[in-house]
Amino acid sequence: MSKADLDWPNLDFGYHKTDYNIRHIWRDGAWDEGVLTSDETIPLHIAATCLHYGQECFEGLKAYETKSGDVVVFRIDENAKRMIRSCQRLHMAPVPEELFIQAVFRVVNANRKYVPPHGTGASLYTRPLVLGAGPRIGVRPAEEYLFLVLVTPVGPYFKTGFKPMALKIEDKYDRAAPCGVGHIKVGGNYAAGLHPSLLARQEGYADALFLDAKEKKYIDECAPANFFGITKDGRYVTPESESILPSITNKSLVTLAEELGLRPERRPMPVEEIFDLVEAGCCGTAAVITPVGSITYGDRKVVYSKDGKPGRYCVALYERLTAIQVGDAPDPYGWVHVIPPE
Ligand SMILES: Cc1ncc(COP(=O)(O)O)c(C=O)c1O
Structure with missing residues (x-):
């Protein structure tokens, strides 16, 4: 597959549009099958708990292309476990480890052309997030949650890169x-x-x-x-x-x-x-x-x-x-x- 036309070695750590993100909804006690979409916006209830009471957590991991053309991620199981701890502390529906990994794999696969070529120093930053989507006005946890994973190709976080x-x-x-x-x-x-x-x-x-x-x-x-x-x-x-x-x-x-x-x-x-x-x-x-x-x-x-x-x-x-x-x-x-x- 041909790669997206991007200036890979000079990418900043910013949001660059890709083709897909993935969303799962937790409702009535269970996560749904999830859907890949190209929509960069989310419909959100005006009383969603993430907006009022900060019921939101996220993760960050990178996908890299190896010399042989595989796409790999680093210690994804640790990110999945940490997100479970974040959800539990904020009293949100935790995303099971397998679902977390499967969602990341699905969205990276759907955006393979944005995985920076090996050797460019860039990577595909993967940002899973969970937010309280159900409405509340009293301070209580939501009854509905959204688990979303977006990806964006990135370069170094600090402008200096690997310089002091x-x-x-x-x-x-x-x-x-x-x-x-x-x-x-x-x-x-x-x-x-x-x-x-x-x-x-x-x-x-x-x-x-x-x-x-x-x-x-x-x-x-x-x-x-x-x-x-x-x-x-x-x-x-x-x-x-x-x-x-x-x-x-x-x-x-x-x-x-x-x-x-x-x-x-x-x-x-x-x-x-x-x-x-x-x-x-x-x-x-x-x-x-x-x-x-x-x-x-x-x-x-x-x-x-x-x-x-x-x-x-x-x-x-x-x-x-x-x-x-x-x-x-x-x-x-x-x-x-x-x-x-x-
Ligand atoms: C506040 C804070 N500390 C530390 C880290 C580094 O954590 P990790 O190595 O798991 O990315 C991050 C980035 O995720 C962070 O946001």
């Missing part, structure tokens, strides 16, 4: 609270981060790095990604916190860090530790690994990259992770799943 970026520690605004919903992927967390992220960007930073909401002493995460640091004595340190999203990329990097001889540590990470790190990075499906070149904390600043180049561990982790994801390296962990063509 500058972060600013945010200590005036919180993104999420302990025992709240920071550990699941719900729209409200991102709404809370929009303003501080924008302020950081206006000051010339790539994004804000949030602290824990309770004590403002520990690093939480960067707006769309987890944070990690490499210490002088070869440890891969990443924050443990109740209010951050458990990143599938970070979980994978913990494994790969060990392969590289780094000792992984997941624990509360005092913000003062940033001054002792030799490298730092943000990681996630969208960010992949984006090296951190500097962090500004109040009137102090730590610089990890003086020559504008990423550090050697960020490079090694990035190369190892992406080689597995796009099928260039064997996958000893069973992380990569081929989407069978229909």
Whole structure:
């Protein structure tokens, strides 16, 4: 099949129209068979709970083309499980793992010509979401839900791509609270981060790095990604916190860090530790690994990259992770799943 006519190597991380999205409705206790459609809009009741009470959650994963022309996804079972946890916390109808996987496979297959060619560095970003579609005016969960998966071909999330970026520690605004919903992927967390992220960007930073909401002493995460640091004595340190999203990329990097001889540590990470790190990075499906070149904390600043180049561990982790994801390296962990063509 011929590919869509797109400038693959220069794609941004934006919405680019494709041919189909898929929708399933949950009504009377069950999900329906789903339908592929080219409609980019959804009919929604004006009193739908997603609009009024934030009953909405989503996921994000990427489909890649391998050298041999297969289309693959990375650890999709983890995304499916995380979305179940998000639905449960917001008291929404959970999407069973098999249905989640089948819907992603169907919509990717229907949009194969938008899967970026191997070697372009781009991928087909896949965005499943569940929203409360039934009407309510009292604060109660909906009785009807919509599960939708849209896809869009994307390039790097941060404009710099795989180049060190500058972060600013945010200590005036919180993104999420302990025992709240920071550990699941719900729209409200991102709404809370929009303003501080924008302020950081206006000051010339790539994004804000949030602290824990309770004590403002520990690093939480960067707006769309987890944070990690490499210490002088070869440890891969990443924050443990109740209010951050458990990143599938970070979980994978913990494994790969060990392969590289780094000792992984997941624990509360005092913000003062940033001054002792030799490298730092943000990681996630969208960010992949984006090296951190500097962090500004109040009137102090730590610089990890003086020559504008990423550090050697960020490079090694990035190369190892992406080689597995796009099928260039064997996958000893069973992380990569081929989407069978229909
Ligand atoms: C707030 C936040 N943290 C971390 C991540 C990284 O998670 P993952 O690696 O599962 O994409 C994301 C992106 O999904 C995110 O939005």
